[in-house]
Amino acid sequence: MKLINICACFLIFFVVGSNSLKILGVFPTISKSHFTIGQGIVDALHDAGHDITVMSPFPQKKPKERFRDVDFSEVRNKYQKEMNINAFDFGKMSAVNTIDWLFKTDLSDIDATLNYESVQKLLKSKEKFDVCIVELFFIDTYMALAEHHDCILIGFTTFGAVGMIDEITGNVSPTSYVPMVVLGYTDKMTFAERYWNTLYSLYERITFHGVGIPRQDSFYEKHFPNAKKPYFEMFQSPAIIFQNSHVSTSYPRPYLPSVIEIGGIHVKPAKPLPNDLQEFLDSAVDGAILFSMGSFLQSKNFPAEKLNVFLNVFETLQQKVLWKFEEDLPNKSKNVKISSWLPQRDILAHKNVKVFITHGGSLSTTEAIYEGVPILGIPIYGDQKMNINNAVAKGYGIDVHFDDITEEKIQSALMELLHNPKYFETAKSLSKVFKDRPMTPQQSVVYWTEYAYRHKGAEHLKSAGRDLYFFQLISFDVYFALFLSLIATLLIAIFICVYLCRIFCCKSPNNKPPTTKQKKKKN
Structure with a gap:
């Protein structure tokens, strides 16, 4: 009996171990709530038998097997002391100021984090991983870690509809019923709300391309000078995007096959209370x-x-x-x-x-x-x-x-x-x-992570929309061309009508020029 048990354990170890992936989780934001989503993702993968390394300012309190921390909590502690702000004051920020603040604040920590001792040790090791899972929140430079460690890239966001995900995937978010997050609208907007929603969406895209991308690119070139891919190609390389959303808590909207909703990934069975x-x-x-x-x-x-x-x-x-x-x-x-x-x-x-x-x-x-x-x-x-x-x-x-x-x-x-x-x-x-779902959020994370690895980055899920500019993605250039064509057609039609009128009017009996005899008679 003991021999059978030993053989069974060996078989389980061999099967699980042989299919185990080395996964790097990169969760650099200082917000505990953001980290909680990332933690839910890697916990699901760890429970499925995969080896986990997590780069974050929130190390484990109770170390687990096959789970390693790359801790930079000192960066978080220093930032919180320097920040010294009452969080209730954020409510006084306008939507425009919020985006501007996010670009400046989150980017300022990239240098401090990537230069931190424990992070540098991992970077210099050039250790190989199978999958790299990175939070996407105005800090896209960290996606370069996937190429640096020679692995497939997966991204995740802590909430739903954000323009950045559309930029990465080529997804489309109609501003007529997909509200921008910071505006606080629902999917059923008035004309005025749709007006401001569209205007703010344009502002966010312009700011993203005019401010965000150039700054991210500068950090990218600074910290990853030997990268094989240019910044924007790296930016569009995630195989899968996990989104912390679900129709029950938000609203129905279009997503491409590579965008997977995992709302509730952090929710675990309730534990007994103190x-x-x-x-x-x-x-x-x-x-x-x-x-x-x-x-x-x-x-x-x-x-x-x-x-x-x-x-x-x-x-x-x-x-x-x-x-x-x-x-x-x-x-x-x-x-x-x-x-x-x-x-x-x-x-x-x-x-x-x-x-x-x-x-x-x-x-x-x-x-x-x-x-x-x-x-x-x-x-x-x-x-x-x-x-x-x-x-x-x-x-x-x-x-x-x-x-x-x-x-x-x-x-x-x-x-x-x-x-x-x-x-x-x-x-x-x-x-x-x-x-009521076909798979739990945890099962979805495990399935799609392994799917991306099995299919070597799942290129077949990536939309051609990634290669289009925003105005092309919403066919603005086509509508503009149609508008110009309509204007040109109307102008041509008006010109023809005026020309024909002049011809026919000139031939009218009432408008005949006087003859020489008539002129003499009058004289």
Whole structure:
């Protein structure tokens, strides 16, 4: 029996080991929420038996076999100290300023990251990998690591419709019903919204080509001087793009075969709660409310007048409130429990949680839909406004803008969500849609990663649209040529009509010139 078991283990090791891929994950942004998506991707691949190396500022807390970190957390820590900004101030940025800020901020970290000791050690080793998975977020230079380490490139984004993905893949995003993320519109736009959506899309593309690409190209040439491909060819080389989106949390829109939706990749089975949280929620006979503004925004930074609004409203509730609050809060009521960190995903799975007060980040709204919990959204910046507007449009959420926070509005929104069953029923219905897929997000990641490797980069999935300029991709040049042709045709038609009129008018009896005899007679 022991011999059989040993042989079986050896066979399993041989089969898994022989099919194991060496995968490099490159997750350079300092945002924990962005990293969480990348972590979900590599965790799925690791569970499938592949060897993982991750370059990020978030090393593992508990090291795992076949999982190696290339840690540059000091770069993140230094940047956070220098940044010194209240995240709520991001809500004051216009859409134009947001794009400009992203180009400047994310690019500024490329030098510091690629020159960091642990990263340089990996680069100089020229270790070969099978697949390189890179986050795409205004930091395309990192895609060059795929060629540097001689492997297939796969990209991923932390949210859905972004113009960059269209540039990479040749995908088309009609501005008539695909809203730009930072504008916060839904897919059902008014004429004015479609106007601004189109205008902003053009601005983003012009800025991307006029500012983003030249700057990225300069970093590319600086750090990868021996690269075989020119920058733009490298930029268009990903075999697959994983997108953290799903129709249940966003809206239906066109995607090419190489763009794969993996919304919910970070959601894992709920774990048991710590005893104090379990007891607190179990005792919430009238229901409980979870309040969290995510990993970047912090409730302690709420202005005093807005903080007092929540304290006063919570004091009037029969429900209990779990609040992610990063410091002591001595004047809270007895039904409120605070903590600087909360296992948000696991709390939402508790049967007594009836409402989730959230900033509307993609991870938070996804977890709420997964568990079928209605939301009260307080969006601040980025994709949050769009996520919350989608929640309102779909019928499982209510929004209160940051500037509009008052006791009356918060109280009214909570009462509506708690006592009107339509929000709960809609959330549960969307939860079923979210989970009803041919493959889980984890299975999709594993399948398509292995598919790209099996087919040596899956060139057959890449669209010819990649080779077209933006104005060609939307056939603007064709429409413009048609417009000129129409104008030319009209001008020719007018000229012919005028010419014919002159001919016929000149031959008219009433317009005959006087004869010589008639002239003499008059004289």
